[in-house]
Amino acid sequence: MRDELRRLISVILEGIVLDEGFARELAEIAHQCQQDGNPSVARGMQALSRMHRVKGIEGRAKLAGLCAQYAHILDESA
Numbered sequence: 624m625r626d627e628l629r630r631l632i633s634v635i636l637e638g639i640v641l642d643e644g645f646a647r648e649l650a651e652i653a654h655q656c657q658q659d660g661n662p663s664v665a666r667g668m669q670a671l672s673r674m675h676r677v678k679g680i681e682g683r684a685k686l687a688g689l690c691a692q693y694a695h696i697l698d699e700s701a
Contacts, residue, residue, distance in 0.1 A: 628693055632686065639682040646675035 653668035690697065 625696055626695060628689075632689065633685045635682055635689070639679050639686070642675045642679040642700055645681060646672045649675065664668070 649668050649672035653665045653672060656662075656665035656668060
């Protein structure tokens with residue numbers, strides 16, 4: 624179970640990194656679109672950025688819950 628838990632944690636962490644990276648890049652694109660006079664495209668990029676930011680936060684919450692629930696297994700593996 625310990626190895627499966629570690630793999631799950633790894634997958635969740637990878638998802639968090641990807642979603643937060645997408646959010647950051649989309650926010651930068653939105654800013655550039657706004658500067659270039661494309662406010663409708665900027666709003667779309669901002670919406671996508673927020674979606675990925677929320678997914679990153681949700682991933683962090685899942686990870687925290689998982690680590691709290693299975694702390695005894697994670698502690699045994701140290």
